[in-house]
Amino acid sequence: MSGQSSRRTVLKGAALAGAAGLGVAACSTESNLGHAQVPTPTAPVTLGAPDEIPVGGAKLYREQRVLVSCPAKGQYKAFSAQCTHAGCVLDKIENNEGNCPCHGSRFDVTTGKALKGPATVPLPEVAVRVENGKLVAGPEATTPKA
Numbered sequence: 001m002s003g004q005s006s007r008r009t010v011l012k013g014a015a016l017a018g019a020a021g022l023g024v025a026a027c028s029t030e031s032n033l034g035h036a037q038v039p040t041p042t043a044p045v046t047l048g049a050p051d052e053i054p055v056g057g058a059k060l061y062r063e064q065r066v067l068v069s070c071p072a073k074g075q076y077k078a079f080s081a082q083c084t085h086a087g088c089v090l091d092k093i094e095n096n097e098g099n100c101p102c103h104g105s106r107f108d109v110t111t112g113k114a115l116k117g118p119a120t121v122p123l124p125e126v127a128v129r130v131e132n133g134k135l136v137a138g139p140e141a142t143t144p145k146a
Contacts, residue, residue: 040080040126041066041138047128050076050135058109060093066126066137067098069110078128078137079112085119098123 045064053059053076058069060081067090068078081090081098088102097115098107105119112123128137 040082040124044136044138044140047135047137049133050074050130053135058093058096058098060090060098061137062089062091064137065089066128067093067109067123068128068135068137069096071110076128076130076135077110078126079107079109079123080126081123083107083119084114084121084123085117 041064045061045066047061047064047066047068050070053068053070055070055073058067060067062081065081066078067081068076070076082088083090083100083102083105085100085105086102088100090098090107091101092099093109096109098109100106100119103118104116105114106116107113107119107123108115112125114120114122126137127139128135129140130136
């Protein structure tokens with residue numbers, strides 16, 4: 001009976017190892033592809049006054065799902081604030097890192113780069129401009145061609 005027991009133990013171990021391997025592969029695929037289907041604004045959104053963002057800092061516009069950094073006076077760079085791992089919206093910025101509250105991913109708010117997983121894909125860049133004294137993020141409105 002001991003030969004049969006050890007064979008079962010080996011088979012169970014192999015089955016568990018195989019299942020674990022599949023789980024790791026599935027998790028890795030999700031981290032690389034992300035779940036955020038359309039993470040950036042699909043239409044222009046007004047964010048607020050440009051001077052709300054300190055030079056060298058960033059501001060999170062959680063409701064609009066955008067974060068904007070100001071690398072130099074009058075220059076702005078924006079990214080989707082939707083995590084590229086599971087699509088959660090970042091909840092805060094600390095030390096120029098955006099934090100995802102769902103799984104702990106962290107992103108550099110000046111480059112969008114994923115700094116800590118499970119996210120591995122950077123935040124997508126979003127067009128940002130100043131219009132009528134306000135920051136506007138997202139695609140520019142286009143005039144339909146006649």
